[in-house]
Amino acid sequence: MWGAAEAAVTCGLVLLLLVAHQLWWTNRQAREGAERKVEALEREWGERGERRDRGDAPSGSSGAGAGAGAGADADVADEPPPDAVPDSGEAPGHASTRRQKPAPxxxxxxxYAVLRIPRIGIRVPVAEGISKSGVLNKGYVGHYPRTAQPGEGGNFALAGHRNTHGEPFRRIDRLGDGDRLVVETKKAVYTYVVDKTLAQTSARDSGVIRPVPRSLVKAGRGYSAPGYYITLTTCTPEYTSKYRLIVWGKLQSMRPR
Incomplete structure (x- = not known):
């Protein structure tokens, strides 16, 4: 009986340590790493801007789009078409959104980008891909492959953890109409505005990240016409991965850096 009691206590302590690791330590590590990455990106963009102001070419490049991280955001053409952002609701005085060339x-x-959500105090790196080990478990937000890049027509679709590993999307259930989603790249700042949410859908509901995002499970939820969209996806309910919570928004404005 004494031996069984010792084993039970030991097992309980091990389980407690595992819970502490998942709920506290992974969050701390991921948040610190993500914040360092945001700062590194901002330093890089600042240095590029200073070289551009001086008329210097970036070291090792042969023009726009060269280098390992180049092309993460699209080049801005000189003349915007009048319908660049359908139904944008852009306020007078905001920078116009301009037609974009396809980006590598x-x-x-x-x-390669930073997502800011002022409503819930989020500032997090955006990385290409949605793998757990390479992206999400680092506390980053992941960009779904084969969806649009920031500012491009179509759907810029993102995924992030809601619990553990930095949990950048922990509070996106609090977002509602009019909340801003700001995406910064080395060339521009894109402001999207939330106008639709979907509290719960199937984890296999691929319609929510299509170019015209529309749920295949919840009839009538989503959009019906092409546009410039952003989609945030995360697991729900909290501490499970059974369903998905969706936040959608439209591009409102673009400001060159």
């Missing part, structure tokens, strides 16, 4: 795909698992 960023390197796999590479952080």
């Amino acid at each position: 795909t960023p390197d796999w698992d590479q952080a």
Whole structure:
């Protein structure tokens, strides 16, 4: 009986340590790593901007789009078409959104943008791909492959953990109409505005990340016409991965850096 009691206590302590590791330590590590990555990206963009202001070419490049991380955001054309952002609701005085040239795909698992959500105090790197080990477990937000890049027509679709490993999307259930989703790249700042949410859908509901996002499970939820969209996806309910929570928004404005 004494031996069984010792084994039970030991097992309980091990389980407690595992829970502490998952709920506290992974969050701490991932948040610190993600914040360092955001700062590194901002330093890189600042240095590029200074070289551009001086008229210097970036070291090792032969023009826009060269280098390992180049092309993560699209080049801006000189003349915007009048219908660049359908139903944008852009306020007077905001920078106009301009037609974008197709951008090369960023390197796999590479952080190339920053997502800011002022409503819930989020500032997190965006990386290419949605693998757990290479992206999500680092506390990053992952970009779904084969969906649009920031500012492009179609659907810029993102995934993030809701619990553990930095949990950047822990509070996205609090987002609602009019909340801003700001995406920064080395060339521009894109502001999307939330206008639709879907509290719960199947984990296999691929319609929510299509170019015209529309649920295949929940009839009538989503959009019916092409546009410039952003989609945030995460697991729900909390501490499970049974369903998905969806937040959608439309591109409102673009400001060159």
